[in-house]
Amino acid sequence: MFEKEISRRDFTKIMGSAAALGTVAYYALPSFGSLLTEEEYAAALKTANIIWIQASGCSGCSVSALNYFNFGNQSNIGDVVLGNAPELADNFVNFRFQPTLMAGQGYVAMESLRQAAKGSFILVIEGGIATKDAGFYAEVGMNNDNTHGITIKEHIEELAPKATAIFALGSCATWGGVPAGKPNPTGIQNVMDFVKDQNIKTPVINIPGCPSHPDWLLLPIAIVLTKGLDALELDNLLRPKMFFSQTCHDQCPRRGQFEGAKFSTTLSNGDGCLYLLGCRAPEAHGDCPHRTWNGKGRWCVDAGGPCVACTEPSFPDNGPLYLNMLMWNHMNTVAIGLLGTAAVGVGTGYIAYKRQQNKKKAQKAAK
Ligand code: SF4
Numbered sequence: 560m561f562e563k564e565i566s567r568r569d570f571t572k573i574m575g576s577a578a579a580l581g582t583v584a585y586y587a588l589p590s591f592g593s594l595l596t597e598e599e600y601a602a603a604l605k606t607a608n609i610i611w612i613q614a615s616g617c618s619g620c621s622v623s624a625l626n627y628f629n630f631g632n633q634s635n636i637g638d639v640v641l642g643n644a645p646e647l648a649d650n651f652v653n654f655r656f657q658p659t660l661m662a663g664q665g666y667v668a669m670e671s672l673r674q675a676a677k678g679s680f681i682l683v684i685e686g687g688i689a690t691k692d693a694g695f696y697a698e699v700g701m702n703n704d705n706t707h708g709i710t711i712k713e714h715i716e717e718l719a720p721k722a723t724a725i726f727a728l729g730s731c732a733t734w735g736g737v738p739a740g741k742p743n744p745t746g747i748q749n750v751m752d753f754v755k756d757q758n759i760k761t762p763v764i765n766i767p768g769c770p771s772h773p774d775w776l777l778l779p780i781a782i783v784l785t786k787g788l789d790a791l792e793l794d795n796l797l798r799p800k801m802f803f804s805q806t807c808h809d810q811c812p813r814r815g816q817f818e819g820a821k822f823s824t825t826l827s828n829g830d831g832c833l834y835l836l837g838c839r840a841p842e843a844h845g846d847c848p849h850r851t852w853n854g855k856g857r858w859c860v861d862a863g864g865p866c867v868a869c870t871e872p873s874f875p876d877n878g879p880l881y882l883n884m885l886m887w888n889h890m891n892t893v894a895i896g897l898l899g900t901a902a903v904g905v906g907t908g909y910i911a912y913k914r915q916q917n918k919k920k921a922q923k924a925a926k
């Protein structure tokens with residue numbers, strides 16, 4: 560599939576620059592780093608051989624990663640790729656193929672991919688996989704006689720069986736996400752379903768989020784490479800338990816305001832629980848309130864935005880985003896009455912219970 564020939568001289572020259580630009584720096588060992596030493600973490604990422612395929616998505620997980628990697632100093636991504644950030648010289652992640660970062664284009668980029676796939680590698684897939692019309696809707700690179708593109712579907716069929724592990728990155732890769740939103744015109748499949756249907760045996764690890772947090776990806780990769788796959792405990796949705804065992808609601812600094820029925824009625828006042836404004840954190844698993852984004856201690860609720868439960872399989876078809884929870888409760892009550900089952904439309908049993916319990920409090924507060 561990747562066999563377009565280029566001269567050895569050209570390849571060596573270009574691979575030099577592609578390799579330099581295919582790596583990015585990270586700033587620190589994330590919390591939960593007690594599982595690895597700083598040295599183990601740095602060594603694992605430096606030698607990781609990561610092939611990162613961008614399938615159907617918005618590249619937000621790539622952007623999230625780049626925003627993070629340069630936090631903590633005055634360097635930006637330009638400084639890092641040009642070698643002007645010596646303080647980060649030991650903290651590089653070895654991306655062998657990453658379309659947003661790499662300098663190589665065309666045949667050169669495809670040759671980088673082919674070379675990386677010869678050895679052992681970790682496969683990161685960002686985005687859902689277009690399967691309708693043989694995957695025609697997403698292509699990277701051309702076939703040998705330059706007559707048609709190579710679909711993402713074909714790339715993954717080729718790479719996935721050879722990978723040490725597959726990390727499905729972001730909500731599009733893990734569940735289908737926005738590209739698979741109804742009516743799913745390009746036949747997007749999430750990675751775990753695709754791999755299962757293709758009878759590929761390589762283990763899949765789901766790292767959801769829209770976008771995902773770079774720590775959620777890098778620490779599990781380092782653990783798999785250093786301690787083996789069994790050292791990474793996964794939940795029943797294949798998410799690393801270390802990050803996804805609790806709900807954001809249970810860790811939210813405004814949780815006391817939820818219990819005390821102090822609800823915010825505007826997005827901008829910076830105070831009060833956002834439940835009435837559509838916050839779905841009670842059903843969202845992740846350590847967002849502690850992990851925070853861009854190294855700035857911020858997460859969705861802290862920025863005044865209700866959580867949309869982007870780490871859950873129901874996102875984004877879990878009802879209109881930012882719908883007032885009182886209205887949502889009412890709709891669910893009607894649905895329950897019509898269909899005669901307490902399970903319909905309400906989401907988890909926990910949420911149903913909590914909504915009932917807090918409905919009176921919320922109505923009182925909203926007056
Ligand atoms: S509903 Fe949202 S804002 Fe309110 S406590 Fe839970 S996570 Fe925080």
Ligand code: SF4
Binds near residue numbers: 768769845847859865
């Ligand atoms: S707080 Fe909610 S919407 Fe924000 S990243 Fe976490 S799970 Fe996603």
